[in-house]
Amino acid sequence: MKPNIIVTILLLLSIAIIHFGRDAIMSNNQATVSTCLANNSPILITKENTAYNNPNYYYDHPSIFVPISQIKRDIDQEKGIFWLKKEITPSDRLSTDNYVLSFDNLTYVNLTLINAKGEIEFSRKSGLFRKRKELARDDNRDYFVLNLEAQKPYTILLRVKHSKGYTPVYNFRLQTELDFVKKKQRGRIVHAFMEGAIIVLLLYMALAWMVSRYRPYIWIFLFLLSIGLYSIALQNFFIDFFFYNRPQLGWSTVSLFSRLAAISFYLLTIDFLQLRKLHTRYYKVACYIIATIGLTALLTFINNFYFANYKQSNWINITLGIIHMLYFSNLFISLWKKIDLMQRFLAYGSVFFVTGITAMVYCALTLQEQAIQYVSMLTQFFALCITMLLLIGIRLKLRKNELDYHQSTESIVQERTNELKKANNALYEQQIQLLQKNRYIETLIDEVNHRVKNNLQLLYSLGSLYKTGENHGTQYNQAIQSMQDRIHAMMLVNQLLVYNQNSQLKLKTLVIETVNYLRQMHDPEKKVCVNVNIEQDWLISTNTSIPLALIITELLTNSYKYAFPKESTFVPVINLSIIKKKFATTMQFEDNGVGAAEAILSTSFGIGLVKDLTRQIKGSVKIQQHNGLQYIFEFKDMI
Known part of the structure; x- marks a missing residue:
């Protein structure tokens, strides 16, 4: 959701809340003035005699009552039990015979309705601390539903015991059921509007946290949830x-929600x-304040539940409110230049937070217990304003983080x-250097191969010259031929290496080339049958x-020189x-010649x-004579 949309919604919400709240307060005040029991005739009051708690006694002794305006609102009213008396005659112009007698914040109220004959029509119980089973079906904790006949006089006796530490306010109101419902309906519309907005924002924050996993969403969610529960807990x-x-346990838990918020x-x-x-x-001070809030929450709960001293708890709330105002005022005045634009929305929200606390502290000081009927609406209104501002700040913060992340990523x-x-350029330069080195090495290798080939060829040619130049004898020529054969074998290996690179x-x-050369040198007429059997053209090392x-x-x-004499038939x-076996390679060479001693x-x-050559390549050889010579070689790592 864009910030400008949120601001627009916040403005519309503020206008709607102010409008409905003003109407609700004005209608409540008008209804209180027009329906108060003290309008036509004064309400009479007396303190209960501990020896008498029967309504008939107080009905039969009107002399003990005095006008409520003459009784002092002293500490005695905060602890004692009082009886109120009122004479009423319903008007015949009313369209219904159902009336509602309502009051505010009183803990225990017993109603006795007496007709003109002095007979008790009925007796009922109500009050904030009453168990539900003690109340009549149509009654609630703050009102009675009465069935009265027009033009008939009645006497209402009210036994009031207030157990919250405050001086009770006897603002009993008698009005038709229709007027009472209209009055309640306006207040319910305001609460429904507030609660609906809270639920929508809670769902939005839950989804936003699931998507972004941004932790401040959790704290705002808990803050708004606590305010919503606090406002709901104030209702019957x-x-x-x-x-x-x-x-009484339920009313004692109400303050816990405000502490959690x-x-x-x-x-x-x-x-x-x-x-x-x-x-x-400021961080340490905030931690100390959080610890103080937790401690006061526990003390307030114990004080309310066990001692029912809500007035003392209210002073604790006022003290905490002043601490909140001082802390946040000093915090943002001191850190205003150090925080960014997004964090300043928290400061704006803190302004609403401090303003709301100030309004509630003022109501608590001036209206005392009667401030409860406005606290719910005030907390919901300011909580919604705070939440909207905080959501704007968080959204801008997340947007800034996204931009910073993209910029940092870029x-x-x-x-x-x-x-x-740079690495590619360096690698390219290295590749050029390697190519130059490779070319240089190739040139050197070619030069070496060329010289090796020339040297071997020179030795081979020298052998040929010795054989043909002078007559040195057959044995001498055979020795030179053997040397040439060995030189040719090395030349062949060198040639194949150069060819294969x-x-x-x-x-x-290698074997076939060697066999063909030796056959050409020693058996050009191919009288000897040479059979070569190699399974595969395996690769072998140099x-x-x-x-x-x-x-x-x-x-x-x-074999060519000694195995096959000319006279053999x-x-x-x-x-x-x-043949390659599992763990070795076997080479077998045999001829069917005359053998040797x-x-x-x-x-x-x-x-x-x-x-010697066999040992050099880690092999072994066995020589056997059977219809000629047989050589059996075993090589471990040849292939």
Whole structure:
């Protein structure tokens, strides 16, 4: 809801409350003047004789009565029991024979109606402290319903005991039931309007708190709820509904609601102004006042319930009201420049709070107990005004918080964006540097590979020159060929690494390339059948590839050189298989050649090289002779 709408509603509400309240007060005063029993003839009064409490005694002894204007309103009336006497004759112009005899704030009233013959028509009981079961069906705590006949004289005897510490006011009013209902109806319209507005605002604050979870809504809700309960508790139906047979307890709890409202308002002030941070001294004083309100609430309840001294409790209320006025006046005068525009609405609400307390203190001092009939309307009116102002302030506060949050969010987003830009720029520069380093490294690697390749090729070419340049003998040429084969194996690994641009090689490709080269060098006519069995083209590391290529080169070279002599008649076959098992890799190499003696196997340079290379790659080898030589290798971490 927008603030201007709330202000408009507040103005309309104030105008309506002032209008209905003024009409209700004026009509009440007019009805009191026109219907007071003392208008036509004076009400007579006497103090009860402790030995006589029978109405017949006071009817038969008119001499003990004096006009009510002659009795002193002293302390004796606050404790004693008094009898009032009035002679009435209903007018024949009235359209109904039902009358209402009403009064204000008296605790115990016994009515006795006596006809012209001196006979008692009926006796009834009423009063604020009466149990409901003691009242007649049509009567209430503040009035009797009488059935009178026109033009017939009656004598009304009233036994009054007032137990609230105040001097009783005997403003008994006799009027027709229709006039009484009209008068009550106007007051009920005002109360209904106020209570309806309170209920609407309570629902609004409950929903607003559920949506925003803003804690001051809770304090305003409790404040307005307490005021609503306080106003309702001042009415008779509240006592009849909740304290059917213990009315004095019900009237004693009324002040608790006003104390709860005051505590809620102080908590709202502390929370909304953030008083603990804003001004520590005023925060501590507010805490002391809250504790004082709680203590006085307990003392007032005990005083009202056990001692029925409402007058003394009223002085406590007046003292607290003065404390409230002094505190809030000093608070906002001192902190006006330190609070923002939204928090100043709480100051405006405090002005209404102080004004309402001032009005109630004035009524309590001037009207005493009779102020109760105006307190309910005053508290509801000022509570609604305070609530509307506070809702405006809270709404503006929440709006400001939303704007601040959006601004802070935008600033944070902007800061994060700038940081991301800086990070991206730094990352871009790092990427450029990494690309330059990668290019430099690639250049170095290419240079190294090129030099390695050239060096290996140089060694290989030198071997070829030695073989063809001079006649060194067959054995010498075989040694050079073996060296060339090993060099070629290393050249092959280097070539595959450069081609793959990786630190791993394909096992099957390496084995087939090695086998094809050695067949071309040692068996160009392909007399020997070479069978290669590898399940998959697994990847192996560089540390494994060179030793493995040298092992296969050494085994194939030995087979080509020694396993198949020229005079042999069988078909030469070489089998090479690599199988991956669960925990290891098995490589098996075998030929069906002539084999070799044990002495040769133990002293051969090639066999020793194979064993050393196998240990280098964490493997083991077994050599068996069965229709040729068989090598069984076990490697743990080759694949």
